[in-house]
Amino acid sequence: MAKKITIYTTNTCAYCGMVKKYLGNKGHEFEEINIDQQPHRQQEALEISGALTVPVTVVTREDDSQSVIVGWNLSQLAPALG
Amino acid sequence: MSEQKVNDLVIIGAGPAALSAAIYTTREDIQTLLYEKAVPGGLISTTDWVDNYPGFPDGIAGLELAENMRKQAERFGAVIEMGEVTDVKKEANGNIKLDTTDGEVFAKTVLIATGSGYRKIGVPGEEEYYARGVHYCATCDGAFYRDKKLVVVGGGNSAVQEAIFLTRFASHIDMLVRSDFRASDILVDRLEKEFKDKITVHKQTTTDQIIGEKIDNIDRVTKVVGTDKASGKQVEFQTDGVFVFVGLDPNTGFLKETAVELDEIDFVKSDDSLETSISGVFVAGDCRSGATMQIATAVGEGATAALRIREYLEG
Numbered sequence: 001m002a003k004k005i006t007i008y009t010t011n012t013c014a015y016c017g018m019v020k021k022y023l024g025n026k027g028h029e030f031e032e033i034n035i036d037q038q039p040h041r042q043q044e045a046l047e048i049s050g051a052l053t054v055p056v057t058v059v060t061r062e063d064d065s066q067s068v069i070v071g072w073n074l075s076q077l078a079p080a081l082g
Numbered sequence: 083m084s085e086q087k088v089n090d091l092v093i094i095g096a097g098p099a100a101l102s103a104a105i106y107t108t109r110e111d112i113q114t115l116l117y118e119k120a121v122p123g124g125l126i127s128t129t130d131w132v133d134n135y136p137g138f139p140d141g142i143a144g145l146e147l148a149e150n151m152r153k154q155a156e157r158f159g160a161v162i163e164m165g166e167v168t169d170v171k172k173e174a175n176g177n178i179k180l181d182t183t184d185g186e187v188f189a190k191t192v193l194i195a196t197g198s199g200y201r202k203i204g205v206p207g208e209e210e211y212y213a214r215g216v217h218y219c220a221t222c223d224g225a226f227y228r229d230k231k232l233v234v235v236g237g238g239n240s241a242v243q244e245a246i247f248l249t250r251f252a253s254h255i256d257m258l259v260r261s262d263f264r265a266s267d268i269l270v271d272r273l274e275k276e277f278k279d280k281i282t283v284h285k286q287t288t289t290d291q292i293i294g295e296k297i298d299n300i301d302r303v304t305k306v307v308g309t310d311k312a313s314g315k316q317v318e319f320q321t322d323g324v325f326v327f328v329g330l331d332p333n334t335g336f337l338k339e340t341a342v343e344l345d346e347i348d349f350v351k352s353d354d355s356l357e358t359s360i361s362g363v364f365v366a367g368d369c370r371s372g373a374t375m376q377i378a379t380a381v382g383e384g385a386t387a388a389l390r391i392r393e394y395l396e397g
Binding site: 022042047051052054 | 121123127128130143144148164183213214215221222223224225226227228300301323
Protein backbone atom coordinates (compact mmCIF):
# COMPACT_ATOMS: atom_id res chain seq x y z
CA MET A 1 0.00 0.00 0.00
CA ALA A 2 1.09 3.56 -0.68
CA LYS A 3 2.15 5.59 2.37
CA LYS A 4 2.34 8.85 0.47
CA ILE A 5 1.51 10.00 -3.04
CA THR A 6 2.78 13.25 -4.52
CA ILE A 7 1.78 14.58 -7.94
CA TYR A 8 3.54 17.39 -9.78
CA THR A 9 1.04 19.19 -12.03
CA THR A 10 0.34 22.37 -13.98
CA ASN A 11 -2.91 24.31 -14.42
CA THR A 12 -3.35 23.36 -18.07
CA CYS A 13 -2.26 19.72 -18.17
CA ALA A 14 -5.10 17.37 -19.14
CA TYR A 15 -3.18 14.24 -18.14
CA CYS A 16 -2.66 15.64 -14.63
CA GLY A 17 -6.43 15.69 -14.27
CA MET A 18 -6.56 12.04 -15.32
CA VAL A 19 -4.09 10.99 -12.62
CA LYS A 20 -5.91 13.00 -9.93
CA LYS A 21 -9.27 11.61 -10.98
CA TYR A 22 -7.96 8.04 -11.02
CA LEU A 23 -6.43 8.37 -7.55
CA GLY A 24 -9.59 10.03 -6.24
CA ASN A 25 -11.80 7.26 -7.66
CA LYS A 26 -9.58 4.64 -6.00
CA GLY A 27 -9.77 6.45 -2.67
CA HIS A 28 -6.13 7.52 -2.50
CA GLU A 29 -5.15 10.78 -0.86
CA PHE A 30 -2.36 12.72 -2.50
CA GLU A 31 -0.35 15.90 -2.23
CA GLU A 32 -0.45 18.06 -5.35
CA ILE A 33 2.46 20.32 -6.20
CA ASN A 34 1.33 22.70 -8.93
CA ILE A 35 4.43 24.13 -10.56
CA ASP A 36 2.45 26.99 -12.09
CA GLN A 37 1.71 28.08 -8.53
CA GLN A 38 5.04 26.95 -7.09
CA PRO A 39 7.55 27.45 -9.92
CA HIS A 40 10.48 27.06 -7.53
CA ARG A 41 9.58 23.37 -7.22
CA GLN A 42 9.87 22.51 -10.92
CA GLN A 43 13.57 21.64 -10.48
CA GLU A 44 12.47 19.09 -7.89
CA ALA A 45 10.13 17.46 -10.43
CA LEU A 46 12.92 17.41 -13.00
CA GLU A 47 15.40 15.82 -10.62
CA ILE A 48 12.93 13.13 -9.56
CA SER A 49 11.77 12.22 -13.06
CA GLY A 50 14.64 13.31 -15.30
CA ALA A 51 11.96 14.71 -17.59
CA LEU A 52 10.61 18.17 -18.34
CA THR A 53 7.00 17.14 -18.25
CA VAL A 54 4.01 16.63 -15.99
CA PRO A 55 2.28 14.82 -14.47
CA VAL A 56 4.97 13.22 -12.36
CA THR A 57 3.53 10.93 -9.71
CA VAL A 58 5.70 9.73 -6.83
CA VAL A 59 4.33 6.77 -4.88
CA THR A 60 6.10 6.09 -1.58
CA ARG A 61 5.31 2.71 -0.04
CA GLU A 62 5.36 1.64 3.61
CA ASP A 63 8.98 0.41 3.29
CA ASP A 64 9.93 3.84 1.85
CA SER A 65 10.61 2.41 -1.60
CA GLN A 66 9.37 4.70 -4.35
CA SER A 67 7.90 4.47 -7.84
CA VAL A 68 8.05 7.48 -10.13
CA ILE A 69 5.51 7.53 -12.93
CA VAL A 70 5.96 10.08 -15.70
CA GLY A 71 2.81 11.05 -17.60
CA TRP A 72 -0.61 9.39 -17.53
CA ASN A 73 0.50 5.78 -17.60
CA LEU A 74 -2.09 3.50 -16.05
CA SER A 75 -0.05 0.35 -16.69
CA GLN A 76 2.64 1.75 -14.36
CA LEU A 77 0.44 3.69 -11.96
CA ALA A 78 -1.98 0.89 -11.03
CA PRO A 79 0.67 -1.65 -9.96
CA ALA A 80 2.67 1.06 -8.15
CA LEU A 81 -0.32 1.70 -5.90
CA GLY A 82 -0.33 -1.95 -4.80
CA MET B 83 -21.24 -21.11 -18.50
CA SER B 84 -22.47 -17.54 -18.27
CA GLU B 85 -23.65 -15.86 -21.44
CA GLN B 86 -21.31 -13.30 -23.00
CA LYS B 87 -22.42 -9.71 -22.65
CA VAL B 88 -22.78 -8.18 -26.11
CA ASN B 89 -22.72 -4.38 -26.10
CA ASP B 90 -24.93 -2.52 -28.56
CA LEU B 91 -22.02 -0.26 -29.46
CA VAL B 92 -18.39 -0.04 -28.46
CA ILE B 93 -16.62 3.15 -29.45
CA ILE B 94 -12.84 3.03 -29.63
CA GLY B 95 -11.64 6.45 -28.49
CA ALA B 96 -13.26 9.25 -26.53
CA GLY B 97 -12.44 12.36 -28.51
CA PRO B 98 -14.92 14.74 -30.16
CA ALA B 99 -16.12 12.26 -32.82
CA ALA B 100 -16.56 9.51 -30.23
CA LEU B 101 -18.31 11.67 -27.66
CA SER B 102 -20.59 13.24 -30.27
CA ALA B 103 -21.59 9.76 -31.47
CA ALA B 104 -22.14 8.66 -27.86
CA ILE B 105 -24.44 11.62 -27.16
CA TYR B 106 -26.58 10.60 -30.14
CA THR B 107 -26.61 6.86 -29.50
CA THR B 108 -27.30 7.04 -25.78
CA ARG B 109 -30.18 9.44 -26.40
CA GLU B 110 -31.56 6.75 -28.74
CA ASP B 111 -31.22 4.23 -25.89
CA ILE B 112 -28.41 2.41 -27.65
CA GLN B 113 -26.16 1.08 -24.88
CA THR B 114 -22.74 2.60 -25.52
CA LEU B 115 -19.33 1.77 -24.07
CA LEU B 116 -16.25 3.82 -24.93
CA TYR B 117 -12.62 2.71 -24.60
CA GLU B 118 -10.05 5.46 -24.18
CA LYS B 119 -6.35 4.78 -23.72
CA ALA B 120 -5.22 8.32 -22.95
CA VAL B 121 -7.53 11.18 -22.03
CA PRO B 122 -11.23 11.75 -22.81
CA GLY B 123 -11.45 14.63 -25.25
CA GLY B 124 -8.39 13.47 -27.14
CA LEU B 125 -6.10 16.10 -28.61
CA ILE B 126 -8.39 18.99 -27.72
CA SER B 127 -7.71 18.24 -24.04
CA THR B 128 -4.14 19.30 -24.59
CA THR B 129 -4.98 22.27 -26.82
CA ASP B 130 -4.70 25.60 -25.06
CA TRP B 131 -7.52 27.42 -26.75
CA VAL B 132 -10.17 26.63 -29.38
CA ASP B 133 -11.46 29.60 -31.36
CA ASN B 134 -13.14 27.90 -34.32
CA TYR B 135 -15.74 25.65 -32.71
CA PRO B 136 -19.24 27.11 -33.10
CA GLY B 137 -21.19 28.19 -30.06
CA PHE B 138 -18.35 29.86 -28.18
CA PRO B 139 -18.10 33.46 -29.41
CA ASP B 140 -15.05 34.19 -27.28
CA GLY B 141 -13.45 30.77 -27.81
CA ILE B 142 -13.06 28.10 -25.13
CA ALA B 143 -10.17 26.30 -23.43
CA GLY B 144 -9.61 22.93 -25.10
CA LEU B 145 -9.69 21.11 -21.79
CA GLU B 146 -13.01 22.74 -20.85
CA LEU B 147 -14.56 21.87 -24.22
CA ALA B 148 -13.41 18.26 -23.81
CA GLU B 149 -14.81 18.09 -20.28
CA ASN B 150 -18.14 19.51 -21.45
CA MET B 151 -18.40 16.90 -24.21
CA ARG B 152 -17.54 14.09 -21.79
CA LYS B 153 -20.10 15.24 -19.23
CA GLN B 154 -22.78 15.58 -21.90
CA ALA B 155 -22.18 12.02 -23.14
CA GLU B 156 -22.12 10.62 -19.60
CA ARG B 157 -25.33 12.48 -18.71
CA PHE B 158 -27.18 10.29 -21.19
CA GLY B 159 -25.55 7.09 -19.99
CA ALA B 160 -22.36 6.65 -21.98
CA VAL B 161 -19.74 4.69 -20.05
CA ILE B 162 -16.07 5.49 -20.58
CA GLU B 163 -13.57 2.78 -19.67
CA MET B 164 -9.86 3.49 -19.52
CA GLY B 165 -8.14 0.86 -21.61
CA GLU B 166 -6.70 0.02 -24.98
CA VAL B 167 -8.21 -1.97 -27.81
CA THR B 168 -5.64 -4.15 -29.54
CA ASP B 169 -7.69 -6.16 -32.07
CA VAL B 170 -11.03 -6.03 -33.89
CA LYS B 171 -12.54 -9.16 -35.40
CA LYS B 172 -15.93 -10.14 -36.85
CA GLU B 173 -17.26 -13.36 -35.35
CA ALA B 174 -19.18 -16.03 -37.26
CA ASN B 175 -22.34 -15.11 -35.30
CA GLY B 176 -22.18 -11.51 -36.59
CA ASN B 177 -20.92 -9.98 -33.37
CA ILE B 178 -17.63 -8.13 -33.22
CA LYS B 179 -14.94 -9.24 -30.80
CA LEU B 180 -12.51 -6.70 -29.42
CA ASP B 181 -9.33 -7.61 -27.60
CA THR B 182 -8.69 -5.02 -24.92
CA THR B 183 -6.29 -4.55 -22.04
CA ASP B 184 -9.23 -5.67 -19.85
CA GLY B 185 -9.84 -8.84 -21.87
CA GLU B 186 -12.32 -9.68 -24.60
CA VAL B 187 -15.30 -7.39 -25.21
CA PHE B 188 -18.17 -8.14 -27.60
CA ALA B 189 -20.36 -5.73 -29.54
CA LYS B 190 -23.08 -5.65 -32.17
CA THR B 191 -21.47 -2.54 -33.67
CA VAL B 192 -18.16 -0.73 -33.29
CA LEU B 193 -17.17 2.84 -34.02
CA ILE B 194 -13.48 3.52 -34.59
CA ALA B 195 -12.85 7.09 -33.45
CA THR B 196 -9.26 6.94 -32.30
CA GLY B 197 -8.32 10.31 -33.77
CA SER B 198 -4.78 11.31 -34.45
CA GLY B 199 -1.59 12.19 -32.67
CA TYR B 200 1.10 14.76 -33.31
CA ARG B 201 3.48 13.69 -36.05
CA LYS B 202 7.18 13.45 -35.36
CA ILE B 203 9.70 15.23 -37.57
CA GLY B 204 11.96 12.18 -37.77
CA VAL B 205 15.30 13.92 -37.27
CA PRO B 206 18.33 12.92 -35.18
CA GLY B 207 17.93 13.90 -31.54
CA GLU B 208 14.12 13.98 -31.60
CA GLU B 209 13.61 10.60 -29.96
CA GLU B 210 16.71 10.83 -27.77
CA TYR B 211 15.55 14.06 -26.13
CA TYR B 212 11.82 13.28 -25.96
CA ALA B 213 10.42 14.87 -22.77
CA ARG B 214 13.94 16.11 -22.02
CA GLY B 215 13.75 19.07 -24.35
CA VAL B 216 11.61 17.77 -27.22
CA HIS B 217 7.88 18.10 -26.64
CA TYR B 218 4.53 17.74 -28.40
CA CYS B 219 2.24 19.18 -25.70
CA ALA B 220 2.62 22.84 -24.82
CA THR B 221 -0.06 22.81 -22.12
CA CYS B 222 1.68 19.89 -20.38
CA ASP B 223 5.30 20.92 -20.63
CA GLY B 224 5.44 24.65 -21.35
CA ALA B 225 5.71 25.58 -17.67
CA PHE B 226 9.22 24.13 -17.54
CA TYR B 227 10.44 26.88 -19.85
CA ARG B 228 9.92 30.04 -17.80
CA ASP B 229 12.31 32.70 -19.10
CA LYS B 230 13.95 30.15 -21.42
CA LYS B 231 14.49 30.16 -25.16
CA LEU B 232 12.40 27.83 -27.28
CA VAL B 233 12.10 26.59 -30.84
CA VAL B 234 8.65 25.78 -32.23
CA VAL B 235 8.59 23.66 -35.40
CA GLY B 236 5.60 23.92 -37.76
CA GLY B 237 3.46 26.44 -39.59
CA GLY B 238 -0.11 25.18 -39.20
CA ASN B 239 -2.86 26.25 -36.82
CA SER B 240 -1.56 24.13 -33.93
CA ALA B 241 1.98 25.44 -34.30
CA VAL B 242 0.88 29.09 -34.27
CA GLN B 243 -1.68 28.60 -31.49
CA GLU B 244 0.73 26.74 -29.27
CA ALA B 245 3.63 29.13 -29.98
CA ILE B 246 1.40 31.96 -28.80
CA PHE B 247 0.55 29.94 -25.68
CA LEU B 248 4.25 29.31 -24.99
CA THR B 249 4.98 33.06 -24.89
CA ARG B 250 3.43 32.93 -21.39
CA PHE B 251 6.61 31.20 -20.30
CA ALA B 252 9.42 31.57 -22.83
CA SER B 253 11.63 34.64 -23.11
CA HIS B 254 11.88 34.15 -26.87
CA ILE B 255 10.70 31.68 -29.50
CA ASP B 256 12.26 30.90 -32.88
CA MET B 257 9.56 29.44 -35.10
CA LEU B 258 10.86 27.21 -37.91
CA VAL B 259 8.43 26.91 -40.82
CA ARG B 260 9.50 24.50 -43.54
CA SER B 261 7.75 26.42 -46.32
CA ASP B 262 5.11 29.07 -45.54
CA PHE B 263 2.34 29.33 -42.96
CA ARG B 264 -0.62 26.99 -43.43
CA ALA B 265 -2.36 28.45 -40.38
CA SER B 266 -5.46 30.59 -40.78
CA ASP B 267 -4.86 34.24 -41.69
CA ILE B 268 -6.40 35.47 -38.44
CA LEU B 269 -3.96 33.45 -36.34
CA VAL B 270 -0.94 34.47 -38.42
CA ASP B 271 -2.04 38.09 -38.25
CA ARG B 272 -2.31 37.87 -34.47
CA LEU B 273 1.11 36.28 -34.20
CA GLU B 274 2.73 38.90 -36.42
CA LYS B 275 1.06 41.88 -34.74
CA GLU B 276 0.82 40.96 -31.08
CA PHE B 277 3.79 38.63 -30.61
CA LYS B 278 6.44 39.88 -33.01
CA ASP B 279 8.73 40.87 -30.13
CA LYS B 280 8.66 37.38 -28.64
CA ILE B 281 8.36 35.15 -31.70
CA THR B 282 10.78 35.31 -34.62
CA VAL B 283 9.48 33.43 -37.65
CA HIS B 284 11.96 31.70 -39.96
CA LYS B 285 10.12 30.63 -43.10
CA GLN B 286 11.64 28.26 -45.67
CA THR B 287 13.67 26.74 -42.85
CA THR B 288 13.92 23.02 -42.26
CA THR B 289 14.66 21.35 -38.95
CA ASP B 290 17.47 18.86 -39.48
CA GLN B 291 18.89 17.94 -36.10
CA ILE B 292 18.29 18.47 -32.39
CA ILE B 293 21.45 18.63 -30.34
CA GLY B 294 21.90 18.47 -26.58
CA GLU B 295 24.32 17.74 -23.80
CA LYS B 296 24.36 16.71 -20.15
CA ILE B 297 23.80 19.70 -17.89
CA ASP B 298 23.91 19.03 -14.12
CA ASN B 299 23.81 15.33 -15.01
CA ILE B 300 20.51 15.66 -16.92
CA ASP B 301 20.24 15.44 -20.71
CA ARG B 302 19.13 18.82 -22.07
CA VAL B 303 18.59 20.24 -25.55
CA THR B 304 20.95 23.08 -26.42
CA LYS B 305 20.42 23.84 -30.10
CA VAL B 306 18.55 23.05 -33.28
CA VAL B 307 20.30 22.83 -36.61
CA GLY B 308 18.34 23.56 -39.77
CA THR B 309 18.71 24.69 -43.36
CA ASP B 310 17.66 28.01 -44.82
CA LYS B 311 16.17 26.74 -48.08
CA ALA B 312 16.53 30.11 -49.81
CA SER B 313 20.30 30.29 -49.36
CA GLY B 314 20.97 26.59 -48.86
CA LYS B 315 23.04 27.46 -45.80
CA GLN B 316 22.98 25.70 -42.44
CA VAL B 317 21.44 27.70 -39.63
CA GLU B 318 21.61 27.13 -35.89
CA PHE B 319 19.26 28.18 -33.10
CA GLN B 320 20.42 28.11 -29.49
CA THR B 321 17.51 26.86 -27.42
CA ASP B 322 16.47 25.20 -24.18
CA GLY B 323 13.68 23.17 -25.77
CA VAL B 324 11.80 22.28 -28.94
CA PHE B 325 8.04 21.99 -29.37
CA VAL B 326 6.94 20.12 -32.50
CA PHE B 327 3.62 20.67 -34.29
CA VAL B 328 4.11 19.44 -37.85
CA GLY B 329 0.83 17.71 -38.54
CA LEU B 330 -1.12 14.70 -37.41
CA ASP B 331 -0.88 10.95 -37.91
CA PRO B 332 -3.88 8.64 -37.41
CA ASN B 333 -3.97 6.42 -34.32
CA THR B 334 -4.57 3.26 -36.32
CA GLY B 335 -1.52 1.11 -35.58
CA PHE B 336 -3.69 -1.46 -33.77
CA LEU B 337 -5.71 -2.03 -36.97
CA LYS B 338 -2.80 -2.99 -39.23
CA GLU B 339 -3.20 -6.71 -38.65
CA THR B 340 -6.99 -6.64 -38.79
CA ALA B 341 -9.49 -6.87 -41.65
CA VAL B 342 -10.25 -3.15 -41.31
CA GLU B 343 -8.89 -1.69 -44.53
CA LEU B 344 -6.55 1.30 -44.30
CA ASP B 345 -5.47 3.67 -47.06
CA GLU B 346 -1.84 4.08 -48.13
CA ILE B 347 -1.15 6.53 -45.28
CA ASP B 348 -2.90 4.42 -42.62
CA PHE B 349 -6.23 6.23 -42.37
CA VAL B 350 -9.34 4.00 -42.13
CA LYS B 351 -11.23 3.59 -45.40
CA SER B 352 -15.01 3.87 -45.32
CA ASP B 353 -18.02 4.04 -47.62
CA ASP B 354 -20.59 6.86 -47.80
CA SER B 355 -22.29 5.60 -44.64
CA LEU B 356 -18.95 5.67 -42.74
CA GLU B 357 -18.90 1.86 -42.58
CA THR B 358 -15.48 0.23 -42.88
CA SER B 359 -14.50 -2.94 -44.72
CA ILE B 360 -15.98 -4.91 -41.79
CA SER B 361 -19.78 -4.86 -41.70
CA GLY B 362 -20.97 -3.25 -38.47
CA VAL B 363 -17.67 -1.47 -37.87
CA PHE B 364 -17.88 2.27 -38.55
CA VAL B 365 -15.33 5.09 -38.46
CA ALA B 366 -15.53 8.82 -37.71
CA GLY B 367 -13.22 11.74 -37.12
CA ASP B 368 -9.53 12.36 -37.65
CA CYS B 369 -8.58 8.72 -38.26
CA ARG B 370 -10.97 8.38 -41.25
CA SER B 371 -9.53 8.53 -44.77
CA GLY B 372 -10.47 11.95 -46.13
CA ALA B 373 -10.94 13.57 -42.72
CA THR B 374 -10.43 17.32 -42.57
CA MET B 375 -8.95 17.21 -39.04
CA GLN B 376 -11.26 19.76 -37.46
CA ILE B 377 -13.19 19.45 -34.20
CA ALA B 378 -16.39 20.59 -35.90
CA THR B 379 -16.12 18.00 -38.66
CA ALA B 380 -15.22 15.24 -36.21
CA VAL B 381 -18.32 16.08 -34.19
CA GLY B 382 -20.42 16.03 -37.37
CA GLU B 383 -19.02 12.69 -38.46
CA GLY B 384 -19.65 11.26 -35.01
CA ALA B 385 -23.31 12.25 -35.27
CA THR B 386 -23.58 10.83 -38.79
CA ALA B 387 -21.98 7.57 -37.71
CA ALA B 388 -24.40 7.33 -34.79
CA LEU B 389 -27.38 7.60 -37.14
CA ARG B 390 -25.90 4.94 -39.47
CA ILE B 391 -25.25 2.68 -36.49
CA ARG B 392 -28.87 3.06 -35.40
CA GLU B 393 -30.01 2.06 -38.91
CA TYR B 394 -27.64 -0.93 -38.83
CA LEU B 395 -28.93 -2.08 -35.44
CA GLU B 396 -32.52 -1.73 -36.60
CA GLY B 397 -31.64 -4.00 -39.51
